Amino acid sequence: MDATQDIKKEISGYMKIFGALAVLTIVTVAVSLLKVGIGLAVFIAMVIATVKGSLVASFFMHLAHEKKLIYLFLLITLVFLMSLFFITFGTIGDQVGVKIVSESISSGVH
Amino acid sequence: MQVPYTVKARPDTGLYNAKIGIWLFLASEVMLFGALFSSYILLRAGSTTWFVGSEELSVPIGTFNTMVLIVSSVTVVMAWASLRMNDLKKYKLYMGLTILLGLTFLVVKIMFEYLPKIEHHHIPSTHNFYAIYFVLTGLHALHVIGGLIVNAYFWGPGAKMWETDPEQFTNRIEIAGLYWHFVDIVWIFLFPTIYLL
Numbered sequence: 001m002d003a004t005q006d007i008k009k010e011i012s013g014y015m016k017i018f019g020a021l022a023v024l025t026i027v028t029v030a031v032s033l034l035k036v037g038i039g040l041a042v043f044i045a046m047v048i049a050t051v052k053g054s055l056v057a058s059f060f061m062h063l064a065h066e067k068k069l070i071y072l073f074l075l076i077t078l079v080f081l082m083s084l085f086f087i088t089f090g091t092i093g094d095q096v097g098v099k100i101v102s103e104s105i106s107s108g109v110h
Numbered sequence: 111m112q113v114p115y116t117v118k119a120r121p122d123t124g125l126y127n128a129k130i131g132i133w134l135f136l137a138s139e140v141m142l143f144g145a146l147f148s149s150y151i152l153l154r155a156g157s158t159t160w161f162v163g164s165e166e167l168s169v170p171i172g173t174f175n176t177m178v179l180i181v182s183s184v185t186v187v188m189a190w191a192s193l194r195m196n197d198l199k200k201y202k203l204y205m206g207l208t209i210l211l212g213l214t215f216l217v218v219k220i221m222f223e224y225l226p227k228i229e230h231h232h233i234p235s236t237h238n239f240y241a242i243y244f245v246l247t248g249l250h251a252l253h254v255i256g257g258l259i260v261n262a263y264f265w266g267p268g269a270k271m272w273e274t275d276p277e278q279f280t281n282r283i284e285i286a287g288l289y290w291h292f293v294d295i296v297w298i299f300l301f302p303t304i305y306l307l
Binding site: 003004007010011014015018021022025028029032038041042045046048049052053056057060061067068069070073074076077080081084085087088089091092 | 123124125129130133134137140141144145148151152155156164169173176177180181183184187188191194195287288291292294295298299301302303306307
């Protein structure tokens with residue numbers, strides 16, 4: 001009896017999360033219509049997407065009440081993912097000393 | 111031979127084995143999609159011209175499909191909750207709805223997005239924008255198809271396990287649900303990245 005009551009409470013929580021996700025989806029589209037710079041647009045879109053993803057993971061995937069081992073797996077994954085993005089952004093940011101060779105290739109060599 | 115820890119938690123991990131398996135699999139999936147998102151950033155940053163997603167793709171269709179996947183996340187978690195309340199009929203209803211929503215997503219994607227794009231010769235070789243669009247959304251669509259096959263099995267013949275081992279069957283639905291939610295999360299990031307920015 002108690003277990004069923006607990007599950008019913010969970011279900012009402014799922015409905016609230018669904019409402020939040022629907023509203024955030026509309027907000028994502030609405031914000032994209034604002035005329036802001038690409039940097040700010042990316043920041044806002046990723047913040048909203050992260051909030052939405054966290055809601056799904058925390059409540060639908062019940063990560064909020066999961067065992068420590070799962071958190072460890074996800075922490076290791078996050079480290080590797082961040083390293084991957086760090087290398088990517090580092091590659092984009094590292095323009096110092098890089099010669100633009102496309103012109104010389106198209107004009108002379110071939 | 112009885113497979114151990116399909117229902118009871120392993121004493122050392124505190125989890126049944128399939129739970130560990132799916133989270134390790136999802137961790138590898140994070141890296142797979144992470145690598146593709148990373149490629150998208152590199153391609154976009156290195157390109158002299160780039161299409162604005164909202165001008166090339168249909169935002170209403172993308173928004174509709176986002177909502178379809180979010181609703182399917184609710185129905186799949188309701189399917190699991192129904193089994194925990196010993197209600198197989200409701201499980202069948204919610205899992206059936208999840209499958210229908212997954213099919214809706216695919217039909218909309220193929221009929222209203224992929225085919226018109228291909229007809230207008232907007233294909234991967236047209237521009238890097240379309241190359242990464244088709245790779246990212248195509249890989250995601252393959253994941254939806256994979257999830258649909260698993261969910262359809264558990265809705266149909268796989269549901270027989272409910273009669274012999276209801277606890278293990280409930281755990282199986284939890285695992286299938288975790289995968290389905292992950293597919294939803296990938297789309298939650300994919301939609302603004304490709305369609306809006």
